[in-house]
Amino acid sequence: MFGSIDPQLLLASLMVAATPIMLAAIGELVVERAGVLNLGVEGMMITGSVIGFIAAIKTGNPWIGFAAAALGGAALSLLFGVLTQFLLSNQVATGLALTLFGLGLAALLGQGYLGVKAPVFPDWHIPLLGDIPIIGPIVFQHDPMVYLGLGIVAGVWWFLKKSRAGLVLRAVGENHEAAHALGYNVIRVRMLAIMFGGACAGLGGAYLSIVRVPTYAAGLTAEMGWIALAIVVFAGWKPGRLLLGAYLFGGVTALQLNLQAAGLSLLDVLTIVALVAAVVVVSVGFIQNRAFTAKMLWWAASLCIAAAFFSFYKWLGWVFNETLWLSSSPYIATIFVLVIMSSGGAPGSLGKSFHASR
Amino acid sequence: MTEPLVKLEGLTKAYPGVVANSDVSFDIQAGEVHALLGENGAGKSTLVKTIYGLVKPDSGTMTLDGQPFTPAEPRAARAAGIAMVFQHFSLFEALNVAENVALGMENPPPMNTLAQRIKEVSETYGLPLDPTRIVGDLSAGERQRVEIIRCLLQDPKVLIMDEPTSVLTPQEVDILFETLRKLKSEGTAILYISHKLEEIRALCDHATVLRLGEVVGTCVPKETSAREMAELMVGGTLHVPERETGETGETLMKISGLSAASPAEFGTSLKDITLEIRAGDVIGIGGVAGNGQDELLGALSGEIRVGAGQVAFMGRDIGQLAPDARRSLGICAAPEERMGHAAAPDMSLTENAALTGRKRKALTSNGFIDWGKTRNFAEEIIERFDVRTPGAGNAARSLSGGNLQKFVIGREILQDPQILIVNQPTWGVDASAAAAIRQALLDLAAKGAGVIVISQDLDELMEISDQFAALNEGRLSKPRPAQGLTVEEIGLMLGGAHDMEVAHVD
Numbered sequence: 001m002f003g004s005i006d007p008q009l010l011l012a013s014l015m016v017a018a019t020p021i022m023l024a025a026i027g028e029l030v031v032e033r034a035g036v037l038n039l040g041v042e043g044m045m046i047t048g049s050v051i052g053f054i055a056a057i058k059t060g061n062p063w064i065g066f067a068a069a070a071l072g073g074a075a076l077s078l079l080f081g082v083l084t085q086f087l088l089s090n091q092v093a094t095g096l097a098l099t100l101f102g103l104g105l106a107a108l109l110g111q112g113y114l115g116v117k118a119p120v121f122p123d124w125h126i127p128l129l130g131d132i133p134i135i136g137p138i139v140f141q142h143d144p145m146v147y148l149g150l151g152i153v154a155g156v157w158w159f160l161k162k163s164r165a166g167l168v169l170r171a172v173g174e175n176h177e178a179a180h181a182l183g184y185n186v187i188r189v190r191m192l193a194i195m196f197g198g199a200c201a202g203l204g205g206a207y208l209s210i211v212r213v214p215t216y217a218a219g220l221t222a223e224m225g226w227i228a229l230a231i232v233v234f235a236g237w238k239p240g241r242l243l244l245g246a247y248l249f250g251g252v253t254a255l256q257l258n259l260q261a262a263g264l265s266l267l268d269v270l271t272i273v274a275l276v277a278a279v280v281v282v283s284v285g286f287i288q289n290r291a292f293t294a295k296m297l298w299w300a301a302s303l304c305i306a307a308a309f310f311s312f313y314k315w316l317g318w319v320f321n322e323t324l325w326l327s328s329s330p331y332i333a334t335i336f337v338l339v340i341m342s343s344g345g346a347p348g349s350l351g352k353s354f355h356a357s358r
Numbered sequence: 359m360t361e362p363l364v365k366l367e368g369l370t371k372a373y374p375g376v377v378a379n380s381d382v383s384f385d386i387q388a389g390e391v392h393a394l395l396g397e398n399g400a401g402k403s404t405l406v407k408t409i410y411g412l413v414k415p416d417s418g419t420m421t422l423d424g425q426p427f428t429p430a431e432p433r434a435a436r437a438a439g440i441a442m443v444f445q446h447f448s449l450f451e452a453l454n455v456a457e458n459v460a461l462g463m464e465n466p467p468p469m470n471t472l473a474q475r476i477k478e479v480s481e482t483y484g485l486p487l488d489p490t491r492i493v494g495d496l497s498a499g500e501r502q503r504v505e506i507i508r509c510l511l512q513d514p515k516v517l518i519m520d521e522p523t524s525v526l527t528p529q530e531v532d533i534l535f536e537t538l539r540k541l542k543s544e545g546t547a548i549l550y551i552s553h554k555l556e557e558i559r560a561l562c563d564h565a566t567v568l569r570l571g572e573v574v575g576t577c578v579p580k581e582t583s584a585r586e587m588a589e590l591m592v593g594g595t596l597h598v599p600e601r602e603t604g605e606t607g608e609t610l611m612k613i614s615g616l617s618a619a620s621p622a623e624f625g626t627s628l629k630d631i632t633l634e635i636r637a638g639d640v641i642g643i644g645g646v647a648g649n650g651q652d653e654l655l656g657a658l659s660g661e662i663r664v665g666a667g668q669v670a671f672m673g674r675d676i677g678q679l680a681p682d683a684r685r686s687l688g689i690c691a692a693p694e695e696r697m698g699h700a701a702a703p704d705m706s707l708t709e710n711a712a713l714t715g716r717k718r719k720a721l722t723s724n725g726f727i728d729w730g731k732t733r734n735f736a737e738e739i740i741e742r743f744d745v746r747t748p749g750a751g752n753a754a755r756s757l758s759g760g761n762l763q764k765f766v767i768g769r770e771i772l773q774d775p776q777i778l779i780v781n782q783p784t785w786g787v788d789a790s791a792a793a794a795i796r797q798a799l800l801d802l803a804a805k806g807a808g809v810i811v812i813s814q815d816l817d818e819l820m821e822i823s824d825q826f827a828a829l830n831e832g833r834l835s836k837p838r839p840a841q842g843l844t845v846e847e848i849g850l851m852l853g854g855a856h857d858m859e860v861a862h863v864d
Contacts, residue, residue, distance in 0.1 A: 164466070171450050171461050178448035181412065182462055183432030348452060 005258045011138045013257075016212060018250025019149045020045070020204040020221075024228035025235075025242050026153050027200025032232055033160060034193035035173035035349035039095025040080055041201050042225025043102020048073040048202025050110040053118060053209040053216045062121040062210050066145065066203060073202020074195045076102060081194040085187050088353045099225070110216050118214040121145075145207055150243075152200065157239040169193060173347035176354040186354050201225065227331055234338030236345050245338050252330040259326060266322055266329075267314040274307035361424055363388040363547045364409070364516055369418035371404055378404035379415070380571045386516070391538065391548045393558045393579060395591050396568035397788035398760035399746070402551050405568070406518045409549070410442045411435035423515070436464055441509035442518040443502065451494035455504050458493055462508035479510055483537045498647050499530040506537065517541065518549045521786065523557055535561055553788055555584035556817070569593055588789040606824070607637030610808045611658075611689075611777050616668045618657050626650040628657060631834040633827065635777060635808035640799065642823025642840060643812045645852060650832035651812050652694065655781045658810070659691035660684040671777070686717045688776035692766050694785065694812075696759060700766040703755040707747065710754050711736035711769055718773040735772070743768030744794065760787040764795065771798050778802060781812040796822050816848060828852045 024041050031038050051072035056065025080098050083089045123143050130140040159166040172179045172189045180186050204224075209216050227249060235241035259269060278300040285296035313320070362385035369382040378401045386392045396402050407413040409420065411429030420427040422438055429435035432442075449458050456473045460466040467475070473489035480487040485503040493504060502522060509517055519538075523531045538548055538561065552558055558565060559579045567575045567590045575590045616631040628650050635641060645651060656662040658669065660681035669677045671687055681691075693699045701710045712721055712732045721732045736750035743764045747757055754762055767783055783799065784792035800822055803809045812829075813819050819826060820840060827837040828851035835851045 164460070167453075167457055167460060170453065171457075174450040174452050175448075178450060179461075181432070181444060181448040183411070183436070184461075345452065348450075 005262050005264075008134060008137055010254055010258055012141070013254040014247065014251045015139070015142055015146050016250070017253040018246045019146050020207045020212065021224050021228050021231065021249050022153065022243065022246035023149050023204035023207065024201045024225055025231045025246055026149075026156050026239065027197035027204075028228055029232045029235075029237060029239065029242055030156060030160075030169070030200075031193050031197035032350055033173045033237055033347055034169050034190050035176055035347050035352065035354075036084065036190050036194055037091045037095065037351040038077065038080055038098070038194060038197055039092060039229065040077070040098025040102060040225075041197075041228050042221060042223065043099035043105075044073045044076050044198050044201035045102075045205035045208075045225045045228075046106040046219075046221045047076050047102040047109075047205065049205030049209040049220050050106040050113070050216060052202065052206025053113060053116075054109065056119055056206075056210050057113065057116060060119050062119055065118075065210050066206050069202040069206030070199040071202070073198040073200070073205070075198070076105075077194045077198025077201070078191075080198075081191045084353065085190055085194075088355060091351050091353070107218060110218070113216045114218065115215060118210045118216075121211050121214070143211055145203075145211060149203075149207075153239050153243050160239065170347070173349055176349045176352070180354070190354075201228075204228070223331075227334060230335055231338065233346075234335070237347065241338075245334055248337055249330050249334040252333045256326040256329045260323065265314065266325055267310045267320065271307045271310040271314075274303045274310065278303035278307070362386060363390075363423060364427075364549075365421040366405075366409075367419050367421075369405065369408060369415045369420070371401075371408060371413060371415050377571050379408070382418070382568070382571070382573055384566045384573065384576070386547045386549060388515070388547050389542055389545045390564060391542055391550055391562045393562035393565035394549060394551045394568065395555075395558070395565055395587060397591050397790065398758050398786075399570075400568040400591070401571040402568055403520065404571075406442065406520060406549065406551065409435070409516075410440055410518060433464065436462075436512060439513070439515035440518065441512055441514035441516070442520070443505045443509060443522055444520055449493050449501055449504060452492065454490055454492050455487060455496075456489040458504050459489070459508045459511060462505075463512060475511060476507055480507055483507075483510065483540060484533060485537060499526050502526065502530075502534070506534075510541075514546060516547045516549065518551075520551045521553065522550075523552060523554060531557065553786075553792075555579075555587050555789070558587070559584060567591055591788070592790045606639045607806060609634055609636050610672060611635040612670045613658075614668060614670075616657060616664055618653060618662050618664045618668075620650075620653045621656070621662060622652070625653060626832045628653050629832045631832075633834060633837065635810065637776075637806045637808055638803050639825065640803045640809045640811060640823045641825045641827065641837060642819035643810060643827050643829055643834070644814070644816055644819050644848065645812075645829035647814055649829045651781055651829060653832070654829065654834075655691055655693055655779055655812060658777075658779045659689070659693070682717060685714065685773075685775075688718075688774075689779070690714070690718075690770040690773055690775035690777070691779040692770050692781070692783065694781040696762045696766055697755070701754040701762060704753055706753055707740070707745075707750045707757075707765060708733050708736040710765070711739060711750070714769060715773055718775075739765055739768040739772055742772065743798070744791070759785075760791050763787050764791055767795050767798065771802055775802075775807055777808045777810070779810045779812070782814065783811060784813075784815065784818060792818070826851075 024045050028038065028041050048069035052065040052069025055068035056062045076098065080094055083094050084091050121143050123141055126140040130136045132140070160170060168184055169189055172184060172186050176186045205221060208220055213220065231242055231245040231249070235245050259266065281296055281303065282300045285293060364386040367383045369379050371379045382405060394402050394405065404413055408415050411432045411434055427438060429438065450461070456469055456476060459476055460469070460472055466472055476487060476489040480503065485507065487500065487503050487507060493501060496504070522534060526534065542548060550558070550562055562579045565577050565579050565587065566573055567577070567587070569591060574593065577587065577590065579587065613631055613633040616628055618628045620627050626649055631654070633641070643654070653662060657664050660679055660683070664677040666677060667675055671689060676684060676687065697703045702713065708729070712727055715735055716722055719735050721728055721735065733750055739745065740747060740750060745757070745765045745768065746761050757765065763783070763785070764787070767780065770778055780799070783795050787795065796818065799809050799811065811819065811823060823840045825837040826840040826843055826848070828835045830852065
């Protein structure tokens with residue numbers, strides 16, 4: 001029934017579609033764990049995308065493009081860092097200003113590059129693993145940045161969980177006054193975290209312009225930086241959940257593009273998804289509890305009602321803008337799922353300015 | 359006399375407008391518990407921060423073990439063998455015990471080894487502690503253990519303790535003192551800051567007294583009375599609160615069967631509390647921290663609404679009234695946490711005065727705040743309660759804890775309440791200011807108001823209250839006349855001797 005949609009290709013493009021948002025979000029996660037709220041992710045992403053693109057075109061080497069994008073993102077975040085950490089400006093206002101600044105800067109820098117094609121960044125056919133049937137093409141035949149992104153997420157997880165420096169970073173984010181009293185340099189830790197966040201956002205942006213699209217266009221990031229921010233919060237500041245959120249976003253993005261191409265009705269798909277989810281809820285719940293609980297029946301009933309609503313709406317034949325809803329579906333689905341499973345635990349000093357005298 | 363372990367000579371540190379330390383010199387021997395005494399703002403904290411490397415002195419020298427000692431940062435001080443337990447805990451609530459300990463160490467071992475060592479050391483010193491617990495879930499006493507163990511794991515030569523007992527129960531104080539005596543016998547020098555002079559008499563070998571940044575005297579606490587020490591600190595005679603045992607009048611407030619769930623995540627629910635407050639009565643409520651003190655204050659002030667018929671004022675049911683409505687009736691309250699609960703830290707004293715005084719002092723006209731009147735009210739508080747600040751325009755945050763406490767209590771008392779509920783009225787306040795606050799509470803009661811004092815300082819409660827009751831796990835014991843209560847009886851009440859309560863009910 002999914003006709004022209006190839007599940008193997010769909011799953012493969014999921015990993016590619018998820019990579020930019022994953023990169024931007026993991027950087028912001030580190031920044032927020034250090035107690036800083038940088039709302040300028042979108043601006044740093046788009047700046048990274050244009051700087052990386054220009055560097056890649058000029059040198060013909062995508063790797064240099066990525067390096068330049070990371071440096072550009074870090075440089076922009078350095079501006080944010082100096083303003084908020086040394087001049088104690090308000091983090092929310094400064095972050096918003098950074099986004100506006102980044103968008104303007106990118107539009108200016110990218111003037112001569114609209115529609116130019118990026119140099120080819122070849123996929124990496126991993127020997128042996130890439131030859132496994134089905135799994136090979138899905139997981140092991142992507143460009144190196146996909147794996148670098150996964151490596152950064154794993155590295156951040158290890159850093160925060162296991163390393164001494166990660167413990168200090170968490171301590172600074174949790175209670176900056178206590179960290180200062182113990183003799184840790186709060187400002188230095190935060191500046192490093194901010195720059196790491198900027199570099200990651202820049203990489204994410206460059207991945208869009210060099211690999212994903214692969215050309216430079218105005219408004220290339222399509223507000224992805226904001227979703228990255230939301231993913232960090234709803235993932236409860238945990239790298240594992242962040243990976244899940246990013247892949248969910250990538251998955252729905254890839255799916256909706258395929259749906260658009262296949263010309264399937266979104267309402268039909270939603271009806272089926274809701275019914276399948278209802279069956280999954282009931283069966284998984286039954287296996288776990290060995291009985292039907294009121295909570296899971298409530299969920300299943302809600303999903304069935306939703307399915308009925310979608311098919312009823314289709315039957316009515318009212319106006320329904322397929323493209324609009326499909327394009328927004330990754331954003332809605334990601335927020336929806338992460339809100340349901342979100343758990344609190346914001347860093348204690350998040351968004352608060354620190355000065356040693358106070 | 360042997361060579362002193364720590365030798366301070368001529369330490370001076372000036373901040374803009376104030377000299378925190380001026381030519382401070384004294385010695386600490388190995389195996390000595392040395393007390394540092396002084397009022398709020400006498401320069402004790404600056405001095406210990408200097409030793410710990412957080413503050414650089416303008417002039418003067420320190421020697422440790424005969425070597426010149428100039429720590430550039432706490433790291434260097436820790437490496438040299440200085441450890442410090444902070445007045446306001448330097449802990450991270452979202453992290454577990456082992457992680458908190460690791461953060462205070464120079465070269466912590468791997469987590470598993472560290473957890474094992476925390477267990478060993480904590481048991482050796484009688485401070486049992488589970489290294490995997492999240493610090494946010496621990497009681498004040500347990501949190502302090504984390505700080506102490508963090509210090510002990512580094513085998514310190516000098517241990518600095520800044521007001522370690524202000525949040526501890528009497529039992530926890532006893533445990534702490536045993537630990538400190540054990541450390542002392544192992545040759546550790548301890549620099550001990552406290553306002554509780556009886557504790558200093560029980561524990562310390564020598565004392566240095568600071569006043570306005572200068573050393574004004576030294577004494578041997580065991581041979582000096584608490585009163586003499588207090589007078590050294592104040593530089594004059596100490597006023598001890600006087601109580602006129604007046605007749606108590608009509609019943610003002612009646613609490614019957616008060617039960618309320620706690621709004622806080624780790625809070626204690628109130629269970630079936632019954633109490634009667636008469637005019638002219640001072641009711642002292644003791645109990646270990648976290649047994650429902652905050653909730654009781656909230657239920658009486660109106661922050662927590664309770665069911666019908668549980669709280670009545672002059673025969674009127676007020677359980678559903680909000681704090682503002684209760685204030686209009688004459689029920690004022692001062693909660694324990696000064697910064698952020700009793701006062702808004704970043705607002706000026708004038709604005710803070712308006713926050714609770716608006717209704718009773720008629721500080722508004724036609725819905726607008728009358729700033730002139732409000733300023734006068736704030737200045738009246740500052741003058742009457744000796745709040746030390748350059749002016750009413752200063753932010754609440756800029757005041758020291760004791761000064762802000764005087765302001766907060768004064769603000770409520772000057773509104774002439776009929777019922778005043780205070781929680782920890784003299785927490786972190788020096789001896790003379792504490793005496794002034796207690797006197798003001800007694801004066802208020804003498805004028806015919808009912809006063810409820812919730813406190814963990816038993817000496818304070820015995821000094822001012824007519825009736826004493828204890829909170830335990832959200833239950834209140836039956837109040838008993840405070841005069842003639844023995845320490846054993848109080849201990850039984852605090853420990854939650856519910857059988858006694860049952861006997862009364864029958």
